[in-house]
Amino acid sequence: AQKVTQAQTEISVVEKEDVTLDCVYETRDTTYYLFWYKQPPSGELVFLIRRNSFDEQNEISGRYSWNFQKSTSSFNFTITASQVVDSAVYFCALSEAIPDKLIFGTGTRLQVFP
Amino acid sequence: DTEVTQTPKHLVMGMTNKKSLKCEQHMGHRAMYWYKQKAKKPPELMFVYSYEKLSINESVPSRFSPECPNSSLLNLHLHALQPEDSALYLCASSQVGSEETQYFGPGTRLLVL
Numbered sequence: 001a002q003k004v005t006q007a008q009t010e011i012s013v014v015e016k017e018d019v020t021l022d023c024v025y026e027t028r029d030t031t032y033y034l035f036w037y038k039q040p041p042s043g044e045l046v047f048l049i050r051r052n053s054f055d056e057q058n059e060i061s062g063r064y065s066w067n068f069q070k071s072t073s074s075f076n077f078t079i080t081a082s083q084v085v086d087s088a089v090y091f092c093a094l095s096e097a098i099p100d101k102l103i104f105g106t107g108t109r110l111q112v113f114p
Numbered sequence: 115d116t117e118v119t120q121t122p123k124h125l126v127m128g129m130t131n132k133k134s135l136k137c138e139q140h141m142g143h144r145a146m147y148w149y150k151q152k153a154k155k156p157p158e159l160m161f162v163y164s165y166e167k168l169s170i171n172e173s174v175p176s177r178f179s180p181e182c183p184n185s186s187l188l189n190l191h192l193h194a195l196q197p198e199d200s201a202l203y204l205c206a207s208s209q210v211g212s213e214e215t216q217y218f219g220p221g222t223r224l225l226v227l
Contacts, residue, residue, distance in 0.1 A: 032212075033212060033213050035215065037218075042220065043202055043204075043220060043221040043223070044204075044218055044219065044220040044221060045157070045204065045206075045218040046218075047215055047216075047217060047218075050213075050215050052213065091156055091157075095212045095213070096212055097212045098212075100162070100169075100170075100211070100212045101159050101162065101170065101212075102159070102216060104156035104157055105156065106155070106156055107155075107156055
């Protein structure tokens, strides 16, 4: 069965600190897709990244970076030099061919204090 | 343009009212979704439409009735709701396929009195 675990319920940091959000997934499929979404207090889920199971290359986008490791079934997200605007709930999600739907983790609430 | 719009932003309704939530996208996506999100919880899938046909119904009570009039529009008709139905209702769209990214709207915050 598919499952996504985000063990960190809430993280608090001070601005300019680096922070890593953990995501561990379970799946029996060899083909699957992983996503990260950001949900600020306004409520809209904002898409950040998609990774397919055949692409283990890490990715960097500005202050954001993602570390995908199939050996440990993890897809962790690091924010470098955090800012107050990064405060939000971050969801990791998994998608497989069947069923065709997103499985969300429980989310990690990140608070960045000035 | 990756915009999904939802109206209204906020809705307060009594348990005997009938109301509708609306969702629109102009990205040419052929899959559309309704999610329900309670506070401090992840979104829960309610319905999926693919090519304007209902493909997934996650055992949602019949007081929620989805409708997909065309490929750009998705409605959720509400009738005789309960206070526990109060939540953030999110619409999303994507191309069809598990590899496709879902893009979400800003949601409708529903309060049932």
